[in-house]
Amino acid sequence: MTAATPAPRRRGRRPAGEDTRGAIVAAAREQFAARGYEAVTLRAIARAAGVDPRLVHHYFDGKEEVFVEAVGFPVRPKTVVEGVLGSGPDGVGERLARAFFAAWDGPSQRERVVALLSAVLASPEAAAMLREFVTREILLRVAGELGGDRPELRAAMCGAQMIGVAMVRYVVRIEPVASADVEELVRLLAPTLQRYLTADLTGELAGGPAGGDRA
Amino acid sequence: MTAATPAPRRRGRRPAGEDTRGAIVAAAREQFAARGYEAVTLRAIARAAGVDPRLVHHYFDGKEEVFVEAVGFPVRPKTVVEGVLGSGPDGVGERLARAFFAAWDGPSQRERVVALLSAVLASPEAAAMLREFVTREILLRVAGELGGDRPELRAAMCGAQMIGVAMVRYVVRIEPVASADVEELVRLLAPTLQRYLTADLTGELAGGPAGGDRA
Numbered sequence A, B: 001m002t003a004a005t006p007a008p009r010r011r012g013r014r015p016a017g018e019d020t021r022g023a024i025v026a027a028a029r030e031q032f033a034a035r036g037y038e039a040v041t042l043r044a045i046a047r048a049a050g051v052d053p054r055l056v057h058h059y060f061d062g063k064e065e066v067f068v069e070a071v072g073f074p075v076r077p078k079t080v081v082e083g084v085l086g087s088g089p090d091g092v093g094e095r096l097a098r099a100f101f102a103a104w105d106g107p108s109q110r111e112r113v114v115a116l117l118s119a120v121l122a123s124p125e126a127a128a129m130l131r132e133f134v135t136r137e138i139l140l141r142v143a144g145e146l147g148g149d150r151p152e153l154r155a156a157m158c159g160a161q162m163i164g165v166a167m168v169r170y171v172v173r174i175e176p177v178a179s180a181d182v183e184e185l186v187r188l189l190a191p192t193l194q195r196y197l198t199a200d201l202t203g204e205l206a207g208g209p210a211g212g213d214r215a
Helices: A018-035 A042-049 A053-059 A063-071 A077-085 A092-104 A109-122 A124-146 A151-171 A182-198 A201-206 B018-035 B042-049 B053-059 B063-071 B077-085 B092-104 B110-122 B124-146 B151-171 B182-198 B201-206
Strands: none
Touching: A018 A042, A018 A053, A018 A063, A018 A124, A042 A053, A042 A063, A063 A077, A063 A124, A077 A092, A077 A124, A092 A109, A092 A124, A092 A151, A092 A182, A109 A124, A109 A151, A124 A151, A124 A182, A124 B151, A151 A182, A151 B124, A151 B151, A151 B182, A182 B151, A182 B182, B018 B042, B018 B053, B018 B063, B018 B124, B042 B053, B042 B063, B063 B077, B063 B124, B077 B092, B077 B124, B092 B124, B092 B151, B092 B182, B110 B124, B110 B151, B124 B151, B124 B182, B151 B182
16 A cells, blocks of 8 residues: 555556556446545546556546546536636626537537436436536536635536436427527526526525515 | 226226225326326226226316326425416516425425435436426416416426426435525525526527527
């Protein structure tokens, strides 16, 4: 268990290159499925793959990159977060809605997305894993960078809205959402996501017809 | 197959009362699971139960009542629709959010709700059945009564938002939504549902930063 020396290659010698990379991805897939996204470390993946942790760093730019490849997630979180944040809070809801459909709705992605959602529907562990990943690496980063209070609540509400749309559009296929134009859905979702990300929640929660008292 | 005569009791004689009622419910459960909510008729349920269709009408006030009992749905749709519609469009989003949590969040309902959602997560057919029921008997009735254009789209968007919240709060349990106060969630959801139900979608879709052209 010394930190910098290569872990013992219990599974036999392995030639360098694609085979090692493939072994890392396969080990990561098992680790994430068994333990979720947050609990798994690059070191644990290296140990499970029987490779030196430095090799994981050599092939992948961080845990989120291993995850993207291991589960076939359709986009790189860094790219999405940068694009969604853009130049600031104005229009961030629309950019998030657009990024969501760009990731899930393209002709080449749909197959991967249905496979991902099927795994999620078949297993609460898979659902938790994917949600941890999306929340931590995309939504929480976006909400955090915008600087509002309660970024976790904002991220979770955006996640809830988008999970629901994904279920209705891709899994259960309820019309007219299932075959609606992406532009139309973007315009429906954009103000909702914009509000969850940037509205003054304190003010909103204190005022309005809902009042301040419990029923 | 003559309409008004009792169907043959192929499964043997059955005493009147709870046993017949139970047979109807059991047959309905099988029918809905196999064929979804919309495709099943009261006549088909009667046939599957081996009872006269008039007995189904005797015990249940319509297909939605049979469904409520067959799947353990936590509320009667008619009661919900009347309460949500209230005196008109003002505050309908808040009343829908409140009805949603009243149905799902009570101490006695949670067990049933988790059972329902587990069935949905385990089977796309169960998901479709439940979604058909909620959309047709609750959301579409609310959206239709409000008189706006495109009630199906409005109902589906409300459904998408609430399914997502149910997933995040009850199934995957992402904080802070999982343990948030119901009143707080009502105030977050109310403006979203209000907009989906009553906003001028034509105007919204034509204007705004999203523009009118496809990218």
